[in-house]
Amino acid sequence: MAQQQMYSAIANSPGTELSAAITAAVTTIPVVTGSVLPEGPNIITIGVDETSETVLYTSKSGNSLIGCTRGFGGTTAKGWAVASRVARYYTAYDHEAFRKNLTDLSGVTSESTTDVILAAGQQILNVTKNARLQGLKVQGKTLIDLLGGAGSGESLTGFTQGGGAAEISTTQKRSGNSSFKFVATAGNKYLHKDYDYPIDSSKQYILGAWVFLESFTAGYISYGLRQKGTMTVVAESTVMDTSKIGSWQFVHAKVPLGSVFPTSGFRLLFGPATAAANMTVYIDEVRLYAVSAADYAAIGTTITGEAIDRLLPYVPPNINGVDGLYVRRYGRNLYNGGIASTLTGVSYIENDSNSVSVTSDANGFRYATTKKYPVLPNTIYTLSYAASIISGTDGPVISVRKGSDGMGISSGISGTGLKSITFNTGVETEVQFFLYASYNTSAVQTKRFDNIQLEIGSTVTPFQPREDSLIAFGGVELHANPTDGSEPDILREVNGRYEVTRLWREITLSGLQDWTVLSTHTGYKRLRSLGIAPTLSDSSMSALVKFDGKVLTQTFSDVPSSAAADVYRTSASGNTTVTVSSTDSGWGDSYTPSTDEIKAYFNGYQMGSVSGATFTTPYISGTKAWRFVMGDPSTGTSTLPTTLNPGYAGWQPYQLLYRLANTVIETIQEDGALSLIEGDNFIEVGSGYVSRERANPVMTIVGGSSFYHFNNAEPTVSASKFRYPVQKILGIYEASLPARGVVLKNESVAFGLQDAHIEGINYNLNAPYSASYIKLDKSPVPVVTGFYAATEKMQLHDLTDAVTEISSTVSALAAKKAEKDAPGWIAPTLLNGFTALFSSRVPSYRKVNGVVEFTGALKFTSSTVNANLVIFRLPEGYRPKDQLDFGVLSGSGANRVFGGLEIMPTGEVYVLSGMGGDAIFLDGLPTFRVE
Numbered sequence: 001m002a003q004q005q006m007y008s009a010i011a012n013s014p015g016t017e018l019s020a021a022i023t024a025a026v027t028t029i030p031v032v033t034g035s036v037l038p039e040g041p042n043i044i045t046i047g048v049d050e051t052s053e054t055v056l057y058t059s060k061s062g063n064s065l066i067g068c069t070r071g072f073g074g075t076t077a078k079g080w081a082v083a084s085r086v087a088r089y090y091t092a093y094d095h096e097a098f099r100k101n102l103t104d105l106s107g108v109t110s111e112s113t114t115d116v117i118l119a120a121g122q123q124i125l126n127v128t129k130n131a132r133l134q135g136l137k138v139q140g141k142t143l144i145d146l147l148g149g150a151g152s153g154e155s156l157t158g159f160t161q162g163g164g165a166a167e168i169s170t171t172q173k174r175s176g177n178s179s180f181k182f183v184a185t186a187g188n189k190y191l192h193k194d195y196d197y198p199i200d201s202s203k204q205y206i207l208g209a210w211v212f213l214e215s216f217t218a219g220y221i222s223y224g225l226r227q228k229g230t231m232t233v234v235a236e237s238t239v240m241d242t243s244k245i246g247s248w249q250f251v252h253a254k255v256p257l258g259s260v261f262p263t264s265g266f267r268l269l270f271g272p273a274t275a276a277a278n279m280t281v282y283i284d285e286v287r288l289y290a291v292s293a294a295d296y297a298a299i300g301t302t303i304t305g306e307a308i309d310r311l312l313p314y315v316p317p318n319i320n321g322v323d324g325l326y327v328r329r330y331g332r333n334l335y336n337g338g339i340a341s342t343l344t345g346v347s348y349i350e351n352d353s354n355s356v357s358v359t360s361d362a363n364g365f366r367y368a369t370t371k372k373y374p375v376l377p378n379t380i381y382t383l384s385y386a387a388s389i390i391s392g393t394d395g396p397v398i399s400v401r402k403g404s405d406g407m408g409i410s411s412g413i414s415g416t417g418l419k420s421i422t423f424n425t426g427v428e429t430e431v432q433f434f435l436y437a438s439y440n441t442s443a444v445q446t447k448r449f450d451n452i453q454l455e456i457g458s459t460v461t462p463f464q465p466r467e468d469s470l471i472a473f474g475g476v477e478l479h480a481n482p483t484d485g486s487e488p489d490i491l492r493e494v495n496g497r498y499e500v501t502r503l504w505r506e507i508t509l510s511g512l513q514d515w516t517v518l519s520t521h522t523g524y525k526r527l528r529s530l531g532i533a534p535t536l537s538d539s540s541m542s543a544l545v546k547f548d549g550k551v552l553t554q555t556f557s558d559v560p561s562s563a564a565a566d567v568y569r570t571s572a573s574g575n576t577t578v579t580v581s582s583t584d585s586g587w588g589d590s591y592t593p594s595t596d597e598i599k600a601y602f603n604g605y606q607m608g609s610v611s612g613a614t615f616t617t618p619y620i621s622g623t624k625a626w627r628f629v630m631g632d633p634s635t636g637t638s639t640l641p642t643t644l645n646p647g648y649a650g651w652q653p654y655q656l657l658y659r660l661a662n663t664v665i666e667t668i669q670e671d672g673a674l675s676l677i678e679g680d681n682f683i684e685v686g687s688g689y690v691s692r693e694r695a696n697p698v699m700t701i702v703g704g705s706s707f708y709h710f711n712n713a714e715p716t717v718s719a720s721k722f723r724y725p726v727q728k729i730l731g732i733y734e735a736s737l738p739a740r741g742v743v744l745k746n747e748s749v750a751f752g753l754q755d756a757h758i759e760g761i762n763y764n765l766n767a768p769y770s771a772s773y774i775k776l777d778k779s780p781v782p783v784v785t786g787f788y789a790a791t792e793k794m795q796l797h798d799l800t801d802a803v804t805e806i807s808s809t810v811s812a813l814a815a816k817k818a819e820k821d822a823p824g825w826i827a828p829t830l831l832n833g834f835t836a837l838f839s840s841r842v843p844s845y846r847k848v849n850g851v852v853e854f855t856g857a858l859k860f861t862s863s864t865v866n867a868n869l870v871i872f873r874l875p876e877g878y879r880p881k882d883q884l885d886f887g888v889l890s891g892s893g894a895n896r897v898f899g900g901l902e903i904m905p906t907g908e909v910y911v912l913s914g915m916g917g918d919a920i921f922l923d924g925l926p927t928f929r930v931e
Contacts, residue, residue, distance in 0.1 A: 003104065004097040007042045015087030018046070019063065024077040027068045029055065031086050034063040038088055043072060045089045046080050053078055054091050113787040118327065118685050120781035121310040122376055122429075124456060125681045131788035133327070133674040136471070140478030140489035140504070141780040142321050142657065143289055146197055147268060148549035149317030151209065151286025153179035156191070163188040166271065172282040174210040174248060175314065179284035182271050184219065186278065190271030194228050196566070197551050198264050203483055204296035205255035206289050208308060209270065211240055212248050212282040219277030221270070223286070224253045228265035235259060247404065247427075250309045254300060285314035292485025313778040317549025319506055319655045321479040323779040324689035325491070326472035327674055330682040335383075335454040336466040338371035340746070346437060354453070354465055357390065359446040360437035364394075367437065371746075372403040372430040373454060374684070383433065384420040384460045385452045392445025394438055403430025414439065422458045456680045471674040474691025474772070475876075478782070479504035482543040482657055491668070493786075502664040507533060509544075509578070509654035510644060511599030512883065512904050514868050517592055524565040524581045527598060531832050531870040532908065533658045534574035540659040544568045544578070547604060547651050548630060552578070570658050574832060574870060578654070584629060588618035596640055600626055602654065604645020610635045662829055666875070671772070676788055685784050688775035692733065695769040696720055697758070706760030710771060713751040725752030725776040732756055735767045752776040825855060828872035834858050843871075843922055845878060851929050852878050854922040874907040880928050881905060885912055890920045901925070 016033040029046075031037070037044060040059035045052050054075045058067030071077035073093030116125065116133065145151070150158055154176050156168060166189055169181035182189045199205065209223055224236030237253035270286060272279055289312055291299075299308055337353035345361030348368045360366035375381060387396035395414035400423050402409055409431065410423040425431065438445045451463040473491065478500065480488035490501045509529075518526040535542065544552040552566045558577060565581035586607035587593050597607060606629040608615045609622035615635045616622075627636030628648040645651050671691050697708040698717040709717045711726055732739045741762030746754050753776060825844035836842045836858055843856035858871070884903045899920070900912030 003101050005041075006097045006101065007094070008038055009090070009094075010036075010038045010088045013087050013089055015085055017083045017085060018080055019082065021080065021082045023079045024070060027070070029057070029065040029068055029086075031063050031065065034060050034065070037065070037086070040066070042088065043091060043093060044086055045091060046084055046086050048085050051078075053080075054093060112790050114790040116786045116788060118683055118784040118786075119307075119310075120685050120783070121307070122374060122682065122684045124376060124379070125676070125683050127676045127678055127681055127788060128790055129788070130678050131676050131790075133471070133676060133786045133788055134493065136327075136491075136493045136498075136674075136784060136786045138322065138325055138478065138491040138782050138784050140322050140480045140491075141485060141782050142319065142479045142482040142504075142543070143312065143315050143780045144319055144482055144543055144545060144551055145315060145317055145549070146195070146205075146288040146290070146551055147193075147286065148545075148551060150193060150268075150549075151284075151288075151314075152176055153282075153284040153286075156180075159191040159193050162190045162192060162271075163273070165189075166191050169282065172212045172214070172248075172284075174212075174284035176284075179212070179282045180271075180286075181280070181282050183280050184272040184277035187275055188219075188271070188273045188277050190222065190269055190273040192226075192267055192269040194265060194267050196265045196553070198553060199225070199255070199259065199261045199266050200290075200483065201258050201260050204257065204291050204293055205235075206252060206291050206296065206299055206308075206312060207235065207237075207255070207268075207287070208250065208252040208289075208312060208314075209286040210248050210284045210309070211251050212284075213240075213242065213245050214280040214282065216242050216245060216281075217278035219272050219274045219279055221251070221279075221281060221283075222273035223251060223270040223283075225255060225261075225288075226267040226269055227261055228263045228267050230267070231269075234261060234266070250306050252299065252308055254296065257296075287312070287314050290483050292480075295485065310781060313781065315779060316777050317545070318652060319479075319482070319543055319545055319657045320779045321477040321489075321504075321506065321657075322782050323477045323687055324472065324474050324691075324775065325476065325478070325687050325782070325784075326470060326685075326689040326774075327784055328684045328686075329469040329674055329676060330684070331464075331466035331468050332455055332461065332677060332679075333453045333464055333466045334373055334375075334456075334682060335452045338744075339368050340371045340432070342368045348435075351448075351450075354463075355448070355450045356435055356452070357446060357448045358435050358437040360392075360444060362442055362444050364438050364440055364442045365436070367399075367434040369401075369406075370433045370435070372432045375403075375425045375428060375431050376682075377425055377427050377429060379425050379456065380422065380458050381425060381431075381454060381456060382420055382422045382458055382460055383452070383454050384418065384463075386418050386450040387416050388448045388450070389416060390446035390448050392438060392441065392443055392447070394436070394441050394445055394447075396447040396449060397434075397436040397439055398449065399434040399436070401432050401434060402428050403432055404428060406432070412436065418460075420460050456682060469675045470672045472671040472689040472691065473498070473668060474671060474689050476500065476668050477506070477779075479506065479657060481541055481659075483541050487659070498668050498670050500666045500668055502666060503660055504657055505533075505660055506655060506657045507906060509576070509602055509656055511603040511642070512906060513599075513602070514595060515598040515602065516595065517598070518577060520589060520592065521563070521579075522589055523583075524563075524579050525585070525587060525593075526563060526577055526579050528575060528577045530868040531574035531910075533570055533576050533656060534661045534831055534870070535570045535572055536659045536661050538571050540570065540572075542570045542656065542658040544657075545655045547654060549652075568656075570656070572661065576656065582618045586617040586619050588620040591619055591621075596642070600641045601629070603641060603643065604629055604648065604651045604653070605636075605641045606632075608636070610638070661831075664829070685781055686774065687779045687781045688727065688777070689730075690722070690724065690771075690773050690775060692770040692772055693723055695722070695732070695771045697763070697769055699760070706763070708758045708760065708763045710756040710758075710769075711751050711773075712749055712755045712757075714749045718751075720755075721751040722771060722773065726750065726754050727752060727774045727776040729754050729756055730772045730774065732758070733770045733772070734764050739769065828874070830858065830872050832869045832871070834860055834869075834871050837919055845874065847878055847930065851927045852880075853927045854925045856923070857919060857921045859918055859920065869911045871901075871909045871911065874903070874909065876907070878930060879903075879905055879907045880930065884928055886926050888920060888922070888925060903928075 014036040016031045019030045019032045040057050054073045056069040056072040057065040167181045168178045170178045173179045220238040235255040346366045347359045349357045358368045397412035397414045399412035400410040437447050478489040513529040515527045515529045518528045552568050567579045569577045585601050605626040608617040610625035625636040630651045698720040709720045711722045732742045741758050825846045827842045827844045841856045843858045886901045888901050890899045902910040902912040
């Protein structure tokens, strides 16, 4: 087959501009500097975005391109203005020519792919060819614990005890600091709590918890829902494995479809609720979720046990979407070093990530213990290594141990040279290894273990260091309908780039919005903020969670008589109504709070009157004071608070999730790319990935040496804490490269589970540091789909696609470099009846060297505009650090007036004060810098 014509490139893609305007029919194109373009025949691109045109020209004559074929390579010929950008960028034609010619030369004619479905958690994927994962697609999910975090095992507050005293115990815990402990010796013991949240008989609900049996003689554990205020069972399960003594097991109960709760709410009950109970049991992470019909059907059938916990993890008492998705393929060699502890008198040196030397004191059976490695249960693994004796008479030994309790899985093998141990993990999800320096002989000895390799299967393969592959989406949160999982946000790969089709938005209700009192009722007030959350319709489902984790009840009516405390409504106009109890706010029924006093409430403060050492609520009259709304026994302050509560006693702002009126498509940035290796791949799908968060290392001096700490919660270095508690640090970076001398530590002083330090000799005082890590708090983990090239021809296709993606990225960077002084304008979605005044001057914004600026003009549906309407929203990266107020010209002719605009840190651009609606001009609006 004849080869398709390919055209030479030019280094760094230098460009020029049109020296005159051209029409779509012009075949001789004038440019300012023809010398920067390659000789003909060749191709150039006019423009720098998706509207650009590719042109084939036969030759150059000075600053003219001769014999031009317009609209080449599937693009569209069009007219271009003078000074339009012209350059030799990588084009679709280049890609297709490269791909077709390479395929033709290969002689391969079969082209196919293999679909991949990856579930939450860890799994083995067998792949027929080395390839990369393509076509990745993920659907959003929203989990809201309808118990408001009461099942955390951290407190008995709000629970009623039955049959005897339950307690909070730190002896066993699944997460946090403690769990619920029940010691039943001759009768039942249980906890119950009533909730106002209505259970919808048309929806699906799952109750789940972790149970740890310390001892068991008789009885069972009951966990389920009952009618509010009664012991009438609606949904209950007593299923558990009583043979599992000394280990955690996951239990669940499905609320039967169509269950009717005759009162507005339900009762939660759990514990050894039987007269014959004789057991000691711990219960932790109790949660109740509304789930999709598909998940409901799968739970208990195709999804059982711990897999349910991976699908529906215990999440913080808030609105939780799929946050920071990541997919990791562990290297064929799963071992990458890490000594967690040693016996007294034992020292070690990690020569590299796969080599350790261990030295004993003058006693036998001295060893170092590695960190724990994740494994799949009931799976065959092989550990291999090259052992040598540095000193002493005992042979080197490595023993495989259980991650759960350190007991042996496989006895060690003694001897030098290449050794291997094949073992079955049984029920374990983690393993660790004892590396012995001495065994039977009590003497100082040193042993060395090189080329340590842990791999799936029973075959020892040639040694290679661990090399993981990861793709992650830090800072991207995906939601779905919070009641049934419908209408999910979708993340997908499109032509080598990733984008999110967003249907849902989560916002914080705080003092940054303007709130007014709509009406006052006995024991509560109705508050309203205008234009903050325009929904698809007045009947669109949404979710609102209060500062203490309580899920508020949604209503679709504004009739005051139908309301109560902790009820809310959203609307298509964006107006949001929330009812607030006097118990929470501190406002008496006869008192009307000011706008700033309402803001103080949403910022986390309760109002009262203070007299001496007494703080009294509800406030009617007297000296005003404010204190934290949760857990604050003080008399507070007489100064009206204007800033956000810093999280006192677990307080968090109200969180609202609502259905967007218009679908938004966002381009997002991924970290990494996922490659698959031929054979078995150990894959993990998780969430909570945080990408390159700026670090704030804090130095201490120990023994005359300096150490720089990361994520350490000790008071003297607590400024080094990351934004979120950490489960695992993935990397510390010096500028853009992995930092030198990083020591990771799992210790109690970490903010979360892990912290790090760098000794001063390796620390660069002149470089910025950042960190990537996995958050300790869990969020939903979805199914991930994609495909990989399963034949040689498809692999070649994949290769050319990869080249295209890289080349287009380079071209985009070149275009960005060329256009950095004049980046493209972005037209936002206009809200609340605002429209563009002129088609040629659409309201737009852009960012130039970190400075946001505006242009264009707009109009309103009437000649006047009331305050507090949202015009549009700025995305992340274009928002000010603090609230900004600007003057703006509005109106027309003799009716022109100055009004005010307000730009919030959350992105809302508000009308601050009334102005003329027939013309509002954004040109000349002051600029501001973003970080």
